[in-house]
Amino acid sequence: MAAVTAVTTDTQEAEAQAAHEAAFDAAVAAEERIEPRDWMPDAYRASLVRQIAQHAHSEIIGMQPEANWITRAPTLRRKAILMAKVQDEAGHGLYLYSAAETLGTSRDELLDKLHAGRQKYSSIFNYPTLTWADVGAIGWLVDGAAITNQVPLCRCSYGPYARAMVRICKEESFHQRQGYESLLALSKGTPEQHAMAQDAVDRWWWPSLMMFGPPDGESAHSAQSMAWKIKRHSNDELRQRFVDICVPQAQALGLTLPDPDLRWNEERGHYDFGPIDWTEFWDVLKGNGPCNEQRLDRRRQAHEEGAWVREAAAAYAAKHGEARA
Numbered sequence: 001m002a003a004v005t006a007v008t009t010d011t012q013e014a015e016a017q018a019a020h021e022a023a024f025d026a027a028v029a030a031e032e033r034i035e036p037r038d039w040m041p042d043a044y045r046a047s048l049v050r051q052i053a054q055h056a057h058s059e060i061i062g063m064q065p066e067a068n069w070i071t072r073a074p075t076l077r078r079k080a081i082l083m084a085k086v087q088d089e090a091g092h093g094l095y096l097y098s099a100a101e102t103l104g105t106s107r108d109e110l111l112d113k114l115h116a117g118r119q120k121y122s123s124i125f126n127y128p129t130l131t132w133a134d135v136g137a138i139g140w141l142v143d144g145a146a147i148t149n150q151v152p153l154c155r156c157s158y159g160p161y162a163r164a165m166v167r168i169c170k171e172e173s174f175h176q177r178q179g180y181e182s183l184l185a186l187s188k189g190t191p192e193q194h195a196m197a198q199d200a201v202d203r204w205w206w207p208s209l210m211m212f213g214p215p216d217g218e219s220a221h222s223a224q225s226m227a228w229k230i231k232r233h234s235n236d237e238l239r240q241r242f243v244d245i246c247v248p249q250a251q252a253l254g255l256t257l258p259d260p261d262l263r264w265n266e267e268r269g270h271y272d273f274g275p276i277d278w279t280e281f282w283d284v285l286k287g288n289g290p291c292n293e294q295r296l297d298r299r300r301q302a303h304e305e306g307a308w309v310r311e312a313a314a315a316y317a318a319k320h321g322e323a324r325a
């Protein structure tokens with residue numbers, strides 16, 4: 001009798017699992033949003049946590065290269081803008097860690113993995129900000145690349161991530177414009193300022209193209225993420241879109257992009273561009289970029305120094321919880 005019951009239970013479980021899978025596939029196909037309480041495949045959940053965590057870590061590590069210039073901003077106006085931008089990035093990190101929490105992964109767990117070097121953050125933040133013009137180049141190119149990559153994520157199949165991206169993209173748009181405007185001022189300034197802007201663009205151009213991830217043929221996750229509608233476009237498609245946007249903007253800025261192979265291809269209706277140094281990309285991902293060690297050390301230090309704030313916030317919440325009870 002017990003054996004019969006076990007078989008029946010197994011069959012029922014398999015049927016329930018198949019029904020869940022069919023409902024999930026139908027929702028994704030119909031462009032409906034998957035919400036935290038909905039059933040989802042384990043691999044879908046894991047891939048979202050992987051991507052959202054990497055994205056959240058990028059936002060908070062991404063505060064460091066620009067924060068380096070807050071005390072040396074050339075005017076009060078530039079300083080106020082830069083402080084607001086860096087604070088926005090902290091906020092983006094928080095929305096994204098919250099989105100990951102809806103998938104059952106705590107912020108502490110993700111931060112532990114970042115600090116232990118077990119989760120990635122964007123390769124771009126392992127490059128140094130050597131001059132004030134780098135702040136403008138980051139705004140124009142790095143935030144420009146981020147918007148190109150992130151606008152389609154507003155249509156991600158997972159509701160909390162998609163909704164977080166709507167607000168993030170609005171703020172990124174302001175970041176991109178302030179960078180462009182700052183570079184324009186330098187480009188149209190003295191010959192020394194113009195040279196500084198050009199030097200910054202020369203150094204940030206190729207790493208910005210690497211932000212879109214490896215070429216499609218080497219992208220481990222793209223095919224599955226696109227089938228699940230987490231990603232809407234491949235890495236190469238978005239990289240091409242970004243190049244096409246940047247070329248006329250560089251002309252308007254009076255700056256050149258450091259690529260002798262960059263030219264309009266009438267047949268493709270896109271700009272052709274030269275080969276990307278993928279050895280450098282993979283090397284930076286392995287931890288060997290110019291600033292990897294410095295960025296992680298600073299992040300760990302900031303986390304330790306902030307321990308008292310977390311303890312105070314927890315004590316305050318507990319006290320108020322007791323008072324309410």
Ligand code: BYC
Nearest residue numbers: 055058059062121122123146210211212213219220221222
């Ligand atoms: N850096 O199979 P693939 C910002 C990893 S903007 C480091 O193509 P996927 C900000 C990838 O994670 C930057 N790692 O992966 C801007 C995977 O490794 P794992 C953050 C990279 O996920 C201004 C492996 O390489 N934006 O925050 O399909 C100021 C194979 O890649 C990179 C986002 O994170 C890279 N550049 O596609 C402040 C946007 N590229 O995970 C802040 C959301 C690839 O197997 N993320 N890898 O260990 C995405 O759209 C996608 O995750 C990617 C990669 C396009 C980045």
